[in-house]
Amino acid sequence: MPQLFEHRLLGGRLVLQLLPAAAYSARDPVQWQTLGVALERQRGVHAIDSDRREDFDTWPGTLALTPKGIEVFSESGEGGEYLLARWQDSLAPLACQRRLQSLGHAQALALGREARRLLLAPQTDELALEQCALAFIGLPWGPATTPPAGDLGRVLQQMADEYARPLSLMQLAATYGHHELRLLRDFRRAVGMTPHAWLTEIRLQAARRLLEHSDLALAVIALECGFAHQSHLGSALRKHLGLTPREYRQRFQRRGR
Structure with missing residues (x-):
């Protein structure tokens, strides 16, 4: 069975997870801020802060920011490798009150792949992992993007x-x-x-x-x-x-x- 890798940092105020490419049905807790980047494409259905389910097609490099209090349900028959950070308000409060998503975030994808390397390493480099995780949740947020023209x-x-x-x-x-x-x-x-x-x-x-x-x-x-x-x-x-x-x-x- 595919393995989930998780590491708690900074006294448990920040949790970094590497979610495997596997079928899943999950509801994110609303008491944490979350930021995730897709390391693989994945498709399924989700419901953002409501009971209305919609199809999604998340491309690699897609960055999603969810403030505390917004519930996200997501389900996929195949999944895709995904790097997710959860943190408490006191560590890095968010100014936004709604879920944001951006395509093709090169910095996020690079940090997600580096965090993956550190999480999969036989010996944990705590300092390197903390620095990578903080750089990830501190990424500058640009305007939301839409898929380019063409298929x-x-x-x-x-x-x-x-x-x-x-x-x-x-x-x-x-x-x-x-x-x-x-x-x-x-x-x-x-x-x-x-x-x-x-x-x-x-x-x-x-x-x-x-x-x-x-x-x-x-x-x-x-x-x-x-x-x-x-x-x-x-x-x-x-x-x-x-x-x-x-x-x-x-x-x-x-x-x-």
Whole structure:
């Protein structure tokens, strides 16, 4: 079963959670301020401070801020990896009284991935984790953004479906319906990273799940997830999570047991 990673910081006034890519149905408590960033795309239904349920499609890099007192119900059949911070009023009070959401928040996505690396590390670096968490909840908030024109959702789906094979900007631009330069600009604005960086992230997510839940050889996992060879997978995993594939497998298969 996918694992939830949680760490309490600053005497319990700040809680950092790494939510796994798994089906869920949850109602957030209303007594904490919360800030979350999607590390993967996820779709489902939610209800924001009401009983009215609506479909949602949250893209990677989407930052959501929820003040204390606003209840959020969310449900997804697949979920997606998500970095969530909860904190008490006294730590960092919010001026807003409504839920805010922003697409393509590059700083939030970078901090979310760094917090993930720190939470997954075999030994917790408390100071580094505290600094990362405080930088995350202190992010500057810009105006709410909307998806760009064109069908970028189809591009994200194509990448999710075809991550194991080589993909070119020309192919992705054809799916998007605009030229390559427009795709690059809009993709980065909507997701917070380039198509190539996001494709590497998708491949790593797929490799992590195979490392956690299968005994396939590392070379096989690398090829099945779109990496050129085993060492390519190893260098990518070390760069993003600080662990080799063998270390990752040993750590998370042992944790699962």
